[in-house]
Amino acid sequence: MAADNRAGSGGVEENKVTLSKAAPSVDLAKPGEAQGVLRVNLRWASGKPRLFRRGRSIDLDLGCLYELADGSKGVVQALGNNYGSLHAPPFIELDGDDRSGGSVGGETMRIDLGRPEQFRRVLIYAFIYEGVPNWAAADGTVTLVPTSGPQVEVRLDSPVDDARSCAIALLTNTGGRISVRREVNYINGAQQALDEAYGWGMQWREARK
Secondary structure (H helix, E strand, O other): OOOOOOOOOOEEOOOEEEOOOOOOEEEEEOOOOOOOEEEEEEEOOOOOHHHOEOOEOOEEEEEEEEEEOOOOEEEEEOHHHEOEEOOOOOOEEEOOOOOOOOOOOOEEEEEEOOOHHHEEEEEEEEEEEEOOOOHHHHOOEEEEEOOOOOEEEEEOOOOOOOOOEEEEEEEEEEOOEEEEEEEEEEEOOOHHHHHHHHOOOOOOOOOOO
């Protein structure tokens, strides 16, 4: 992959890979390469007047759908208090819930890639839980920070402002190699719509946080 430092394009800059439509995927863990806990961080704009429409601010949540190697499936997200666990299946854990975007660290999810064979696929997404969908104002960025190798950045660009959800990146295990592919696929619907779009095949019920 050739380095390309232009804004909005895929490339490598100071130990960071930015995925784009032109360069949508990269390997996180190759066969035989040791990895530990992958940090997935969502940051988005806060405290700016453009975030408000009809008097309500946006509550943007980080979450994921997962499918493990044994076929078990589920969701990790603040909604329904499904925070997961690093030390037991699904080996994915959400640190907390930033209701306003004001947290310095944003929202962080951790995925234990120490045993990549445990995973089949993980779909990382963001969901507007509260407020009028306005992805352009949220100006979100997700950064994947592995224990070795460059950070991987996915910008929530090309917004579709009436969509409630955005599938951000898909992690896939192929022969022990964990790869990440940029999705940035805006979907008009909640988690069930994400499930249907990516063929997860789970049952859903209403939940709150």
